[in-house]
Amino acid sequence: MSTPLLTGRRLFKAHGSTPALRGASVELHPGEILAVTGASGSGKSTLLHCLAGIVRPDEGTVEYAGERLDEASEARLGELRRTEFGVVFQFGQLIPELTAVDNVALPLLLAGTPRQAARERAIAWLERFGVRGQEALRPGEMSGGQAQRVSLARALVTGPKVVFADEPTGALDSLSGEQVMTALTHTAREAATAVLLITHDAQVAAYADREVTLRDGVLAAEAAEVAR
Amino acid sequence: MSVELRLAWLLTKDSDRRERWRVLLTALGAGLATGFGLGAVAVAALRGHHNIALASGLLNDQGERSGIVFTLLLLLVPVLGFLGQCARVGAVHRDRRLAGLRLSGATPGQVRRIAGLEAGLACLAGSMAASVCFVPLLLHLWQAPPATVWVAGTLVVLAVPVLGTLVSLLALRRVVAEPLGWVRRVRPRGKRGLGLLFPLVAPAGVLVVGMLVAPRSFGGFYTSPALVLAVVIVTGLSAVRLSGVTSRRIGRHLAERTGDPAVLIAAERLRDDPWAAARTHAAVLLVTVVGTGFMGVRQVLLDTLRLRGPDTLAADISFYTTGIDLTGAALLLALAITLFGLAVGTAESLATRRRGLAAQAAAGVPIAVLARALLLETALPLAPAVALAGLGGMGISTWYALLADTEGTSVLPLVPLLVPVAVYAACILAAATSLPLLRRSVRPAELRYA
Ligand SMILES: Nc1ncnc2c1ncn2[C@@H]1O[C@H](COP(=O)(O)OP(=O)(O)O)[C@@H](O)[C@H]1O
Ligand SMILES: [Mg+2]
Numbered sequence A: 001m002s003t004p005l006l007t008g009r010r011l012f013k014a015h016g017s018t019p020a021l022r023g024a025s026v027e028l029h030p031g032e033i034l035a036v037t038g039a040s041g042s043g044k045s046t047l048l049h050c051l052a053g054i055v056r057p058d059e060g061t062v063e064y065a066g067e068r069l070d071e072a073s074e075a076r077l078g079e080l081r082r083t084e085f086g087v088v089f090q091f092g093q094l095i096p097e098l099t100a101v102d103n104v105a106l107p108l109l110l111a112g113t114p115r116q117a118a119r120e121r122a123i124a125w126l127e128r129f130g131v132r133g134q135e136a137l138r139p140g141e142m143s144g145g146q147a148q149r150v151s152l153a154r155a156l157v158t159g160p161k162v163v164f165a166d167e168p169t170g171a172l173d174s175l176s177g178e179q180v181m182t183a184l185t186h187t188a189r190e191a192a193t194a195v196l197l198i199t200h201d202a203q204v205a206a207y208a209d210r211e212v213t214l215r216d217g218v219l220a221a222e223a224a225e226v227a228r
Numbered sequence B: 001m002s003v004e005l006r007l008a009w010l011l012t013k014d015s016d017r018r019e020r021w022r023v024l025l026t027a028l029g030a031g032l033a034t035g036f037g038l039g040a041v042a043v044a045a046l047r048g049h050h051n052i053a054l055a056s057g058l059l060n061d062q063g064e065r066s067g068i069v070f071t072l073l074l075l076l077v078p079v080l081g082f083l084g085q086c087a088r089v090g091a092v093h094r095d096r097r098l099a100g101l102r103l104s105g106a107t108p109g110q111v112r113r114i115a116g117l118e119a120g121l122a123c124l125a126g127s128m129a130a131s132v133c134f135v136p137l138l139l140h141l142w143q144a145p146p147a148t149v150w151v152a153g154t155l156v157v158l159a160v161p162v163l164g165t166l167v168s169l170l171a172l173r174r175v176v177a178e179p180l181g182w183v184r185r186v187r188p189r190g191k192r193g194l195g196l197l198f199p200l201v202a203p204a205g206v207l208v209v210g211m212l213v214a215p216r217s218f219g220g221f222y223t224s225p226a227l228v229l230a231v232v233i234v235t236g237l238s239a240v241r242l243s244g245v246t247s248r249r250i251g252r253h254l255a256e257r258t259g260d261p262a263v264l265i266a267a268e269r270l271r272d273d274p275w276a277a278a279r280t281h282a283a284v285l286l287v288t289v290v291g292t293g294f295m296g297v298r299q300v301l302l303d304t305l306r307l308r309g310p311d312t313l314a315a316d317i318s319f320y321t322t323g324i325d326l327t328g329a330a331l332l333l334a335l336a337i338t339l340f341g342l343a344v345g346t347a348e349s350l351a352t353r354r355r356g357l358a359a360q361a362a363a364g365v366p367i368a369v370l371a372r373a374l375l376l377e378t379a380l381p382l383a384p385a386v387a388l389a390g391l392g393g394m395g396i397s398t399w400y401a402l403l404a405d406t407e408g409t410s411v412l413p414l415v416p417l418l419v420p421v422a423v424y425a426a427c428i429l430a431a432a433t434s435l436p437l438l439r440r441s442v443r444p445a446e447l448r449y450a
Helices: A044-051 A074-083 A100-110 A115-128 A144-156 A174-191 A220-227 B002-013 B017-045 B062-093 B095-103 B108-141 B147-171 B193-213 B225-257 B261-272 B274-308 B317-352 B354-362 B367-404 B415-432 B435-441 B444-449
Strands: A006-015 A018-028 A033-038 A059-064 A085-088 A162-166 A194-198 A210-215 B175-177 B183-185
Touching (some): A006 A044, A018 A044, A018 A059, A033 A044, A033 A174, A044 A059, A044 A194, A085 A144, A100 A144, A144 A174, A210 A220, B017 B108, B017 B317, B062 B108, B062 B147, B062 B317, B274 B317, B317 B354, B317 B367, B317 B415, B354 B367, B354 B435, B367 B415
Parallel strands (some): A033 A194, A085 A162, A162 A194
Antiparallel strands (some): A006 A018, A006 A059, B175 B183
């Protein structure tokens, strides 16, 4: 097997006195779609935040392409999230006042791409996700499924190596959910982008290449090992 | 209505810390309004000449007293604006709770009324507290105030909570609490009758009251406070309109052209709701007009007094300077209230968006970009509006200087020009007080619900 692109080792993280992660380890390989499932409150979001450099783990290491994220500066983490990573949440990652095309163009503008070029690339991505013709809509004027596909376009427009998706279909009906998942997995496979997909829905997890389950802050497999 | 009142009471009683903070601010605003109102009532009830040991005898005579009453009433304008801001802050902080109410079957109207009544209750507390402080002071200065003072005073104490409720309802009229936890502003489409009515009706009311209480025998028609006030109001209103229109224009222009993400975000927010900026800035603009005008008039007055020498004056010079200083102090107070309201408004706008902002930060948007967008939202639309308001104020003071026609006074006083600049800088600073809050808003903990 290839060397992993992203590795979290024995991650611990507590929110105040609530332990969210208790020694979870996970590996993500280049181009792999990995589903992390588990009950609500099992630490899935916290794991994603640690791996994406959004929060620092209390203990343990996160390594991305040979670089230690748990020791990287805030500035470096921000840069990584802007360029190498893409994030999709349940909702909230689109700026409500910006149109679809500007929302997608934003990461490019942040990287210094001129406005016109950024808009053109954004439109091409919207087209790929089947939201062509909706460029001028603002998030409040879109359906949930459309908004999520715009979010995917925004996450993928910079050509990231890893997309972190935290329950991307959590707020959608099953048909829109399927459309969003098809769009995500199809594009990720095409561009060989790795995806860390968090879900508590078995149907959504079925889109992934591999599935791991979190239970009380550790992977179920690790928990079994410890029990043995 | 009684169900809503009971719910409002329950919600106020069991509020958390952030809520208490808002309730306290609302009560503070109401207390100020009550204080100004009671002061105006007491001063207006005085008849004839009295020797009052306050402010170099400025309260002794009818003419000056009218001016004081008028100033006190004018101070109500920024206070009411402030109360409206507090109501808006409340609407946001309570989004989840309001959503709970909606889920359990309350209509949007009911939710708004509950929020309005909550503000009313906070105002009642504030106006009670103010009257508790005011009555001993009144009795100390005035052994046996006539019954009219008590009656009118009671009316003021009761009117402030009612007014507070109405202002909140007005401020919340476009806030819709969705059952699933979003409080969103409904964008006005087409008819916007009420929105335009309020800025017209409120100053008109002030104008009428001003005409009734203002002295008529002071330098003829051209210097009549009513006329000056009309100029002030027209300039203030034009500045608000200008602020709204330029907000939209600037928003549209920049949104289409800029390549700077911070400018893009600020511009789109302006284009999205240009009147939000205009409303927030209304009091700022009014203070700028009055402040610039005042600084000019003050300079002319002082020059005139000094020129005429102490022998020709009807009273000690400190009588006049005290009057001028008091007016200046009232204006500074108005500016302080207004800036406070602006800071609260900026904080509110951040609090509403904190989940979204946290998501932006998580996606790698630098905090510096978000901070710059926040400041630009205030700075962009305010610049032309403050400039116009300053020009209006300059007009007033130049006009006054020409009328006063004294040699040795500069017709175009330059000190007043500093007022708009200072107000503008103060506004940016007030907006900047929210930057620490921005840092807290983008913490990953906010993502929990995203
Ligand atoms: N910001 C926070 N403050 C306090 N507790 C938190 C916070 N975020 C998560 N938790 C707690 O940590 C645990 C794991 O949460 P999370 O990672 O969000 O789980 P999941 O995404 O699997 O539902 C839960 O018990 C949750 O209540
Ligand atoms: Mg979660």
